[in-house]
Amino acid sequence: MISIVGLVLSLVLSGCGNSSSSSSGTSSKKITITMSMWDPVGTATPSYIKAFEKKYPNIKVDILEIPVDYSQKIHQMIAAKDAPDVILSWEADVKGFAQNGVIEPLDSEISKTKAFKMSDMIPAAQQFKVNGKIYGLPWCYATEILYYNKDMFDKAHLSYPNANWTWQDFEKAAKKLTVVKNGKTIQWGADALSGDIWYSSIGEAGDEIVDKNGNLSLSSGLVKALQFQNQLTNVDKASPRPSSGGQVADLFAAGKAAMTRQGSWYITAYQNNNFKWGIAPLPKEERAYNSLHTGFFTINSSSKYKKADWKLIQFLMSKEGQTLIEQSTNNPSAEMSVAAKGAYKVPGKNGPSDWNAMTESAKSGQFGYVLANPTVTTDLASDFDSVILGQKTIKDIQTEDIPKEQAILDFTNSF
Structure with a gap:
């Protein structure tokens, strides 16, 4: 896999969705959702997560890094019913997860969002469906x-x-x-x-x-x-x-x-x-x-906080979220209008231009x-x-x- 600089997996010790708050994710009581990514983020909270938590102060996002055997460990957590709420899924895993009911279709939420448009996606991302449905959204891409x-x-x-x-x-x-x-x-x-x-x-x-x-x-x-x-x-x-x-x-x-x-x-x-x-x-x-190389934001079908999960994905796919991800990873957004602004570009003194x-x-x-x-x-x-x-x-x-x-x-x- 494009060792592409990516998002990393987060898992609280007591399992995903460990709060007793409302499953709507909109309660005034703070809840915690978990998200997985594979590349190290270290001890600092990524800028795009900080921005999300500032916008939604009642939702905390925990991230667990899985830099080795990522896909294998995700499968193990799914089997143990201990997988994160939001899974950054490898391309090779999305179809199997969807067909086995592990992740949720996103079409209904996508049709209502104003944060981004599927028509703005690069061609391959628009075509990435399982049985005609969208189960994941690309966090950025490498080629x-x-x-x-x-x-x-x-x-x-x-x-x-x-x-x-x-x-x-x-x-x-x-x-x-x-x-x-x-x-x-x-x-x-x-x-x-x-x-x-x-x-x-x-x-x-x-x-x-x-x-x-x-x-x-x-x-x-x-x-x-x-x-x-x-x-x-x-x-x-x-x-x-x-x-x-x-x-x-x-x-x-x-x-x-x-x-x-x-x-x-x-x-x-x-x-x-x-x-x-x-x-x-x-x-x-x-x-x-x-x-192309990427990862897809997907929602665990067993998550207790699907509305909060979608809020996170929707924000990360917004222009603000995608720009922050570009700046963090130096990879272009799969949304063409965002990539066109060039926040991912980091030229050296001798190239490229x-x-x-x-x-x-x-x-x-x-x-x-x-x-x-x-x-x-x-x-x-x-x-x-x-x-x-x-x-x-x-x-x-x-x-x-x-x-x-x-x-x-x-x-x-x-x-």
Whole structure:
């Protein structure tokens, strides 16, 4: 999962909703509701929670951090009937939670709210439904984009990447930007493609990746993506081979690669780069595509305080709440009008300045591989690396690895 900077889970020791106040959440007597998130917030109360509690002084929000095994622990709390009132649910969990009656549909409340509009959401968020109903709302989003070293492009007299770039443009530039001296590559045209970034490439080549029933849908797009990266790595010699196990050095940050395909969360990681750099949408093949990452605010069906839960979600989805979340996480709001104001933007001294890459990526972004069990998608990404390393063939992936991982999905989805 887009290790995306996210909201973290909160759980009071006596269980969720431990007050004796009215379930309406509107009593003058103070009540406590609990909310889950996965990234650490530490001891300080997040700004967006402080703002909510100031607006609704009779509702206290407790947050419990679950930075490790988040999804697994949420499932355990649900089974123990001790889950939080508001669950920040992983994309892969929402459908199962909804179908098993664990979370509440939100359509009725959404139809009455004036805090936000679904029509203002990025396309993928508008389409994120289970059996035609909305069960969760995105707290913000991260995507995958192309980073490029402007200094290297300028030295090679090449135009910068843009939204119209194709795989062929990417390959052509990568070859020109690769520098070899005395038989040793001292500058790579593009950093290795490894890890979950594989899935954006597969989506660009046309595969659905995960179908509407939650099954793996990897066919011709997978083959094309593997062949293209093999060409870049083993034929063009414009991209380094991935390390066994999927762990690779960040050659782009080290100033040894002209381009890298990575998550938007690397924008803050690259703030101190000592070279000029920019961002662009990922190059397209059959279509423009990139993997979106987020979490969805959902209401526990067992919560005693559903009206208070909705007040919290409604506030967090309002312009005020979303702006505070943007400032806290440096991730754009899934509400286009909020993201357009740019509170999430934190440029470094050398880049980026061309933020339109985020807007364009939001238009073509999809919740693809993140809808499947992350263990399955991580294992497969490692298998894809093995093809580039010459340890496996594409046929091995098709006849052995995909069926094996689908069996794991079938087992996990049966619960």
